Amino acid sequence: MLTRKQLELLDFIRVRMEADGVPPSFDEMKDALDLKSKSGIHRLITALEERGFIRRLAHRARAIEIVKLPEAMEKPGFRPRLVAQTPAPPSGALPVAAIHALELPVMGRIAAGVPIEAINHVSHHVAVPGSMLTGSGQHYALEVRGDSMIEAGINDGDIVVIREQITAENGDIVVALVEDQEATLKRFRRRNGMIALEAANPAYETRVYPDHAVKVQGRLVGLIRTY
Known part of the structure; x- marks a missing residue:
């Protein structure tokens, strides 16, 4: 379950990546969510990452990958611009929906x-x-x-x-x-x-x-x- 601010941030990142192909900067996220400091954005990003909705890519500025979306936010035509080939999940992990x-x-x-x-x-x-x-x-x-x-x-x-x-x-x-x-x-x-x-x-x-x-x-x- 995501909070309202977490949903707002995830949707803002999604829209910007669909439009521009790159995620927004932390300053742009702060302004979009009307927060007073970037520390609030850091907390929201960390929460989304811990819940498996996004992934931060090491050694790259502004590098965020959307891994999944809540059902309510899924829209036809949404396509993450970066697909990572990752190892198979460990035994006991929840199954991932098949991708064509x-x-x-x-x-x-x-x-x-x-x-x-x-x-x-x-x-x-x-x-x-x-x-x-x-x-x-x-x-x-x-x-x-x-x-x-x-x-x-x-x-x-x-x-x-x-x-x-x-x-x-x-x-x-x-x-x-x-x-x-x-x-x-x-x-x-x-x-x-x-x-x-x-x-x-x-x-x-x-x-x-x-x-x-x-x-x-x-x-x-x-x-x-x-x-």
Whole structure:
């Protein structure tokens, strides 16, 4: 049983993650719940974590994963943006409801850093929740190598789920094929007839190419992390 404030905070986190893909800051939570200090938010977060509704991810700022929702709050279309592959529960633990999953091919590795060679083979398959697969197009997965997208919550070793498409909107995180030779995972921007591939790490420079040199191969729709 959650208190009113705990429910309000959980719903606020849910709405922000659905809208922006990232959880709100503690200051934003404090303002939304009209609390006087962030210590109250810390207590609410701890309570939600202890009750199994959220999980805080180590070594990442603003990293909160929604694990489950109260029945009254569940809405069609809700999809946590991060799915963790965790060990089987210990003997005697309460069973977890079955989740519909599909197997996707992992098409090798993708650079979140300097571009690497183009993707051209299936290395293995990975189970992905069906709710993560958006739209009607084909999907595939890639293993991330590098840290240039770390501030977008994408770490070295993560598996990214990609929906195949050849177009992108400004701000989308895409798989881009550069000069038909190298593939990279970056944020897409179109500027004055040029294509900018932006990192999410200040240690990496934005790379700018002529429009004809960059082909979008797909858009990021999900992320899988193994602990």
